[in-house]
Amino acid sequence: MRKLFFLIPLLLFISSCAENVTETAVVQDKKFKWSLVTTWPKNLPGLGMAPERFSRLVQEMSSGQLEIKVYGAGEIVPAMGVFDAVSSGSVQMGHGGAYYWKGKIPAAQFFAGVPFGFTADEINAWVNRGGGLEIWESLYLPFNLLPMPGGNTGTQMFGWFNKEITSLESIKGLKMRIPGIGGEVFKRAGGVPVNIPGGELYTALQTGVIDATEWVGPYNDLAFGFQQIAKYYYFPGWHEPGSMLEFIINLDAWNELPTHLQSIVKTAAKAVNQDLLDEYTAMNNQALRELIDVHNVQLKKLPDDVINEFRVISKSVLDEIAENDNQFKSIYESYLKFKSEVVSYHEISEDAYTKIR
Ligand code: CA
Numbered sequence: 001m002r003k004l005f006f007l008i009p010l011l012l013f014i015s016s017c018a019e020n021v022t023e024t025a026v027v028q029d030k031k032f033k034w035s036l037v038t039t040w041p042k043n044l045p046g047l048g049m050a051p052e053r054f055s056r057l058v059q060e061m062s063s064g065q066l067e068i069k070v071y072g073a074g075e076i077v078p079a080m081g082v083f084d085a086v087s088s089g090s091v092q093m094g095h096g097g098a099y100y101w102k103g104k105i106p107a108a109q110f111f112a113g114v115p116f117g118f119t120a121d122e123i124n125a126w127v128n129r130g131g132g133l134e135i136w137e138s139l140y141l142p143f144n145l146l147p148m149p150g151g152n153t154g155t156q157m158f159g160w161f162n163k164e165i166t167s168l169e170s171i172k173g174l175k176m177r178i179p180g181i182g183g184e185v186f187k188r189a190g191g192v193p194v195n196i197p198g199g200e201l202y203t204a205l206q207t208g209v210i211d212a213t214e215w216v217g218p219y220n221d222l223a224f225g226f227q228q229i230a231k232y233y234y235f236p237g238w239h240e241p242g243s244m245l246e247f248i249i250n251l252d253a254w255n256e257l258p259t260h261l262q263s264i265v266k267t268a269a270k271a272v273n274q275d276l277l278d279e280y281t282a283m284n285n286q287a288l289r290e291l292i293d294v295h296n297v298q299l300k301k302l303p304d305d306v307i308n309e310f311r312v313i314s315k316s317v318l319d320e321i322a323e324n325d326n327q328f329k330s331i332y333e334s335y336l337k338f339k340s341e342v343v344s345y346h347e348i349s350e351d352a353y354t355k356i357r
């Protein structure tokens with residue numbers, strides 16, 4: 001009898017272990033089906049294909065345990081509804097650009113890019129290795145969202161115009177699609193910025209709703225057909241020197257995933273983040289040649305004094321937002337500290353090198 005009493009706790013212990021093993025096995029093997037909404041037209045080259053490639057990678061790496069169906073802008077939610085849809089949990093995931101949400105979180109713009117700020121390489125280093133990601137995560141936490149880098153366009157073009165820009169006078173009253181802080185700078189320089197989704201730009205420019213537009217760079221702009229409705233293609237894209245895109249994940253959905261699936265999602269996102277930049281680097285010049293040689297687009301550089309004006313205004317806009325927004329200010333400080341460090345080295349490395357080759 002006494003022996004039996006000793007056995008009971010042992011048997012209970014064994015049975016509870018067995019239960020844990022079964023429970024763990026259930027979570028480990030459970031299948032997940034997610035929806036991913038994007039701010040891009042379905043299957044748009046570059047931007048729109050990045051989440052498709054991400055979904056395929058996750059599918060393959062997880063042997064189908066996590067299936068992610070990608071929806072283009074307007075299929076489930078409109079482009080500018082992506083943040084709210086993922087935040088509320090009506091879908092599990094989104095792909096877009098952090099500066100689209102500046103109305104909710106002004107500081108989010110640092111994680112897409114700010115005028116005269118980081119290049120693609122530099123923003124990757126700040127986010128992945130310079131403390132940026134932790135700041136970004138805490139910024140999105142109140143919205144029940146986990147952000148991850150989701151690609152980069154590289155340095156963009158300033159955009160498409162039907163009149164020449166000879167001085168700041170040329171942009172007075174000009175209605176241009178230009179998002180983020182670049183839009184605010186454009187406004188202070190006398191222009192009229194508007195932010196409309198990519199899919200609506202062609203019609204807006206064609207019908208005169210806007211006078212000018214920026215989008216991305218030759219590879220994406222050629223696909224949209226702006227060469228048919230605008231004469232001049234201006235560079236450089238001072239307003240978007242290396243725009244990072246984002247994946248956002250609903251935190252409840254994220255927390256349900258077993259660790260190995262979380263690792264797969266993170267790894268696939270990292271792969272796509274680099275892959276999209278490689279795609280733009282590989283494709284942009286070919287598309288630019290086609291725009292110039294086949295479509296007779298006139299490539300033009302912004303006058304130096306106009307660029308200088310934009311630079312001065314950009315700094316005052318950033319300083320002013322920081323003065324009125326503590327969250328923005330503390331991120332701006334991290335950003336500036338990292339920027340001064342990488343820029344110092346890049347001056348004597350990449351910058352010096354590209355001038356001599
Ligand atoms: Ca752009």
